[in-house]
Amino acid sequence: MAAITLEGVHKSYGNVPVVHGVDIEIADGEFVVLVGPSGCGKSTLLRMVAGLETITDGTLRIDGRVVNDLAPKDRDIAMVFQSYALYPHMSVAQNMGFSLKLRGVAADEIDRQVRQAAQILALEPYLDRRPRELSGGQRQRVAMGRAIVRNPQVFLFDEPLSNLDAKLRVQMRAEIKALHQQLKITTVYVTHDQTEAMTMADRIVVMQGGHVEQSGAPLDLYDRPANVFVAGFLGSPAMNFIRGTLVAGDRPGLRLDDGSVVEVRAFPAALADKDVIFGIRPEDIEIAAESGFEGTVGIVEPTGAETHVMARAGGQDITLVRNDRVAIAPGQQISLFFLAPRSHFFDAESARRLNI
Incomplete structure (x- = not known):
């Protein structure tokens, strides 16, 4: 293993330029996920770590050793690539x-290591x-087994489940995570x-755009996103955003462009x-019995365990998630109530978080 x-x-x-001055420290044995939209530079960064792309500037160390030119x-x-890249004329054992x-x-020794990896990945019945x-899924496990038998210091995965x-x-998410917990x-x-x-x-x-927007534990990023991009990217359905001016007084709240x-x-x-x-996640919105943010239901999506409701309120599209099966129909008027302790506030110009 290696940092x-x-x-x-x-x-x-x-x-x-496609990657702009990235600084990342990955600890020995850590499982780090690079995430972002297509074209953000994450695969290019991974390929530079692998040595499949040259580094234009900067330093890359693996286990303390500079590897820029290795x-x-x-x-x-x-x-492990998105495509399995298996040799079709070879058996599973030969590929691995x-x-x-x-x-x-x-x-x-090859036979011993292949069988050991096959046991880890439940591939023993398929070696021939x-x-x-x-x-x-079995092909993806073979590709992973081919990586395991090399006993490397570092595993690199480039969108292997797409x-x-x-x-x-x-x-496969669960299997890869379990594999990491076992091999460390x-x-x-x-x-x-x-x-x-x-x-x-x-x-x-x-x-995003070749830059690192934020780095941290998954729930830390989910609960305290550094900016609007991170807030909107993490979470499904995505966070709701409403522009306005915060006003104090007898009725503190967010004044919208229409004066409401x-x-x-x-x-x-x-x-x-x-x-x-103003940012609020769909699960942090309730349908209020009393007067709240008045909206009109547009689409209702029952998923079984949850109900997703899309409404139009104050000229904004708002999505909320209910953990029950609610009797709501398109066109119905509802009142929305925001759970303030879970609210997020971002600067209107910079889109950076304000209440850090």
Whole structure:
């Protein structure tokens, strides 16, 4: 195992910069997820760690050793790609042991390591099969097994679950997390799926436009996002945002452009009269019995365990989540009440968090 350090790492393609001075410390044995929208630079950053992309500027260390100019084979890493990249003419066992064969490892040692990895991944019954005879989840486990037999210091995963259906993704998330808990190998995992990031990571690094927006434990980022981008990216359904001016007085709240005031209790006194972006997560909105923020129901989505309600209120689209089965119909008038202790306030111009 090994720690990974990125110091001021830049990447440009010609005159086009795509990664801008990234600084990340990944501890020995840590599971870190790089997450962000397509084109944010997360896969490029991973490929620089792997040695598949050159670093334009900055320093990359693995286990304290500067590896900027080392070839991928000399970095002691193993990478699992989005595509399984299995040799179709080889058996599962041959695919898993191929890298060891290239290294000149003895046949009996290859067999021992392959069977050990197959036991970890529940692949023992499939060692003699060809990739075409396997399901998508089994093929992904073979790709993981090929990485395990190398016994690397670092695992790198580049969106490995994107080709799987929803049910398999949930299963494989659990399997990858369990594998990390068992092997305790430093792992860097790239995804655009915030659910994968929240459920799998020891620490999440949120990226946008080649920059790191925020880094921290999943629930820390969820509860105290540093800016509007992180707040809106993490969470499903996404956080609601309402622009307005915070006003104190007998009826403290958020004054909207139309002059109406949405009740927001107990906001920090220092924010009075400030233009803000008010953020509230869908699960922190209740349907009030008394008069509240009046809205009209647009769409109702029952999911079984929850009910998602999309409404139009004060010229804003608002989504709320109920943990019960409510009898609400499109077109119905409802009153919304915001749970103030879970409110988020962001500066209207910078979009940075105000109540840190």
